[in-house]
Amino acid sequence: MTVMKITWRSIIPSCSKGVVKPEGKPKKDVSKQGSFTRFAMLDFSYPSSMLSEDLSTSLAGSNLYVFTLGELRLITNSFSSANFLGQGGFGPVHKGFIDDKLRPGLKAQSVAVKLLDLEGLQGHREWLTEVIFLAQLRHPHLVKLIGYCCEEEHRLLVYEYMPRGSLENQLFRRYSVSLPWATRMKIALGAAKGLAYLHEAEKPVIYRDFKASNILLDSDYTAKLSDFGLAKDGPEGDDTHVSTRVMGTEGYAAPEYVMTGHLTVMSDVYSFGVVLLELLTGRRSLDKKRSPREQNLVEWARPILNDARKLGRIMDPRLEGQYSESTKGSCIGLSMP
The missing domain is CATH 1.10.510.10 (Transferase(Phosphotransferase) domain 1)
Known part of the structure; x- marks a missing residue:
């Protein structure tokens, strides 16, 4: 066929x-792809304890926020079942609410927080791929990535909430x-x-x-x-x-x-x-x-x-x-x- x-x-x-x-x-x-040069997976030291620093440096012009695990627990009420939105190959997704006092310049809004299931179908590589692409590609018909968390073994992504x-x-x-x-x-x-x-x-x-x-x-x-x-x-x-x-x-x-x-x-x-x-x-x-x-x-x-x-x-x-x-x-x- x-x-x-x-x-x-x-x-x-x-x-x-x-x-x-x-x-x-x-x-x-091209203008919405960010003001920095497109980069790829090979540009990052993986696996490496320096990954978080590498990401922060490379994504400096992307307007992404780097959240702590504690902040994401706070906005999702400790990933409570009441905030559970669904489950995919990546892991569970929970609804959260960002208060305008959480970070300077970050408006109050509902968000979706995706948590990598360490025993799931996808892993660190897929998480990193998602961060890399959505940090550089912005369009009205692509979901907006607001930020991410890379803390010890934990990998999370924070998106605009799609009601x-x-x-x-x-x-x-x-x-x-x-x-x-x-x-x-x-x-x-x-x-x-x-x-x-x-x-x-x-x-x-x-x-x-x-x-x-x-x-x-x-x-x-x-x-x-x-x-x-x-x-x-x-x-x-x-x-x-x-x-x-x-x-x-x-x-x-x-x-x-x-x-x-x-x-x-x-x-x-x-x-x-x-x-x-x-x-x-x-x-x-x-x-x-x-x-x-x-x-x-x-x-x-x-x-x-x-x-x-x-x-x-x-x-x-x-x-x-x-x-x-x-x-x-x-x-x-x-x-x-």
């Missing part, structure tokens, strides 16, 4: 039809109200802009783990990409791909990447198509509760997508009457893996 050769210039206007005015060609936004949680929860939570068409397309457009920013940066970044649970939503359903622990710098010069160990999530990862370990920006585009398919159908990328033929969303949808007479069958029935046929056709075309 071949990854569809499309560009963000085609995706962004198509997703926005009937929702918001297309903005034309996405612009490279509506993940797209996965909003789309698939059993008792949630169905997301309307306009909101789904707003989310798709925002996520596409976030990926476009990464791919078209002066030094391209491949996200590598684009999925519904990594798309967070603010109170207005603005989509922001989160969890950069698996992100990689893209190919440079004449290179066409980055060779790397296969990582990511089953059901979202591009087949070519899984088979060869060759990572390109098109690997992210494939994953975007899967998420767009989830938005259109209201189905999960993998759902073991369905019949064997319908468990894999892409495999179930492919024969339907190839027959124009059957396209209506793929749409989430809860969306009936909320979209035009032309807009539906454009979005279905973009979602085809």
Whole structure:
């Protein structure tokens, strides 16, 4: 199966039809990447007792705050169960509140504090990758990293709080109200802009783990990409791909990447198509509760997508009457893996 050769210039206007005015060609936004030179994992002494000092020096122009473990315990009420937001491969996430007296210049705000589970699926390397990328990449459709904590063996990250949680929860939570068409397309457009920013940066970044649970939503359903622990710098010069160990999530990862370990920006585009398919159908990328033929969303949808007479069958029935046929056709075309 071949990854569809499309560009963000085609995706962004198509997703926005009937929702918001297309903005034309996405612009490279180098100014928001910080006033310092981009650096990478190899720039840090790892493992090293000097890591905290290395980070503080390298991130001096990033406006990140270096928190103490005591401060983060204070703002989360000692990581109480009442403040628990969720659990991922990295570890537990708790809500906290920063008082404007905690640090000079740091406004009072709700935050999400992610604590690395030392026995979890991810580790120090993923924590460091996240700090490095989010310290240097700032965009309205990337979750904002406020600061971090690197104290003894403890590794924590502090983000802006996203009150509506993940797209996965909003789309698939059993008792949630169905997301309307306009909101789904707003989310798709925002996520596409976030990926476009990464791919078209002066030094391209491949996200590598684009999925519904990594798309967070603010109170207005603005989509922001989160969890950069698996992100990689893209190919440079004449290179066409980055060779790397296969990582990511089953059901979202591009087949070519899984088979060869060759990572390109098109690997992210494939994953975007899967998420767009989830938005259109209201189905999960993998759902073991369905019949064997319908468990894999892409495999179930492919024969339907190839027959124009059957396209209506793929749409989430809860969306009936909320979209035009032309807009539906454009979005279905973009979602085809």
